[in-house]
Amino acid sequence: MEDLEGKKILVIQTHGVDTPTRTYSPVYYAIAAAAMEMEVMIWFTMNGTNQLRKGEAEKIELKPGSGVTLKTLLDQALDAGVQLSVCQQSMDLWDMKPEDLIDGVKILGATSIIDLALEADHVMYF
Amino acid sequence: MSDVGIVRGCKIPRDLYYSVEDHTWVRTNADGTVTVGMTDVAQNLAGPVLHAKVKKVGLTRAKGKPIGTVESAKWVGPIKTPVSGEIVAVNEKLADDPQLLNRDPYGDGWVVKMKPTDWDAEVKALVTGEEAVQKYKEKVEREDIKACDHIE
Numbered sequence: 001m002e003d004l005e006g007k008k009i010l011v012i013q014t015h016g017v018d019t020p021t022r023t024y025s026p027v028y029y030a031i032a033a034a035a036m037e038m039e040v041m042i043w044f045t046m047n048g049t050n051q052l053r054k055g056e057a058e059k060i061e062l063k064p065g066s067g068v069t070l071k072t073l074l075d076q077a078l079d080a081g082v083q084l085s086v087c088q089q090s091m092d093l094w095d096m097k098p099e100d101l102i103d104g105v106k107i108l109g110a111t112s113i114i115d116l117a118l119e120a121d122h123v124m125y126f
Numbered sequence: 127m128s129d130v131g132i133v134r135g136c137k138i139p140r141d142l143y144y145s146v147e148d149h150t151w152v153r154t155n156a157d158g159t160v161t162v163g164m165t166d167v168a169q170n171l172a173g174p175v176l177h178a179k180v181k182k183v184g185l186t187r188a189k190g191k192p193i194g195t196v197e198s199a200k201w202v203g204p205i206k207t208p209v210s211g212e213i214v215a216v217n218e219k220l221a222d223d224p225q226l227l228n229r230d231p232y233g234d235g236w237v238v239k240m241k242p243t244d245w246d247a248e249v250k251a252l253v254t255g256e257e258a259v260q261k262y263k264e265k266v267e268r269e270d271i272k273a274c275d276h277i278e
Contacts, residue, residue: 028202035195035204036179068200080203 005037010120012113016047020060020070023051026126027073034080041120042077043113044105045087048126050094052086052101071102078104087113131259134266136166136274138259139232143252145208146261148190151232152208152252159214160245162193163236164205167262169228170274173198178224180216180237187213189248193238194220196227205237209248215239228277 011030015022026042033040044052051057057071078084085106091097098107108116117123131138138144143152149168153161169175180194187193192204193213216238219226226235242248253261265271 032195032197032202035192035202037192037204062200066200072200076201076203 006039007122008039008120009033009041010116010123011040011042012123012125013042013044013048014046015126016050017056017060017070018047018050022126023060023070024062024073026124027070027077029124030082031073031077031080034077034082040081041083041085041116043085043087043108043116045090045113046093049086049090049096052084052105053094053096054100054102057102074102085112131256131262133167133259133263134271134273135276136170136262136266137232138166138262140255140259142232142258143208143249143254144258144262145206145252146258146265148206148208150205150208153232153236155239159239159241160209160211161236161239162205162207162209164196164227164231165262166231166274167266167271169231169235171271172196172201172203172227174277175224175227178220178227178237180220181213183213183216185213186243187211187240193240196224207238207240208252209240209242210244211240211242213238214241225277 011026013026030040030042051070057074058069060070062068084104085108088107088109129140131140149165151163151165155161175196175198177197187207189210190206193207194205196205217236
């Protein structure tokens with residue numbers, strides 16, 4: 001296993017609760033990268049934004065009966081040190097206010113994501 | 127007293143040292159090295175392990191840094207070393223058979239051997255014997271960790 005400490009990964013998630021099967025893997029990869037000591041951010045934009053509304057991620061179960069929900073994974077990501085960020089403009093698209101977001105999410109504008117994409121060692125786009 | 131404490135069905139051998147918080151164990155070897163692995167409670171929390179990646183021999187790790195990562199269907203996370211030191215051996219079998227971590231967490235499922243750099247000081251932060259069993263009991267009760275399943 002290579003030493004990847006300090007490398008930066010940016011995960012861009014554009015899928016949300018309307019397409020549940022597309023929500024898990026990006027979060028899972030982010031947690032894996034954090035476990036490998038990388039600096040990881042997930043950027044939620046477009047439909048991806050809606051999974052950050054309080055109460056939504058709990059409704060998405062990875063596998064029926066497993067008891068593991070999308071919220072479980074988002075919490076694991078935060079525990080692992082993954083930065084969760086959301087696009088300010090797309091929050092408006094979903095009529096979301098800062099107080100509607102789950103705890104621990106940072107709100108950033110479009111120029112920030114461009115900076116972050118340039119700074120990252122790798123960008124994963126979903 | 128039995129050599130192995132049982133906490134909610136999870137085995138806690140009394141002859142090992144533990145970092146209960148990180149779910150890891152340490153065994154001291156006659157040659158001055160230590161063997162490090164993850165506990166029965168950890169394998170149970172992770173569920174059947176699908177992949178295990180272990181760092182390379184020769185790498186020096188500070189206490190708390192990952193010596194590898196473990197993935198199951200529902201969890202992925204680091205195995206944090208409870209002692210600082212140089213990795214002198216890694217369990218190559220885990221690459222082909224990661225469920226050794228589930229089946230035999232204290233035996234064939236060991237993760238790395240290390241040459242500790244500050245054992246005398248760092249051992250003070252670890253627990254062993256009956257104290258380890260008690261600390262683990264407190265943790266599983268506090269966090270309501272489910273009873274151990276053992277896969278064959």
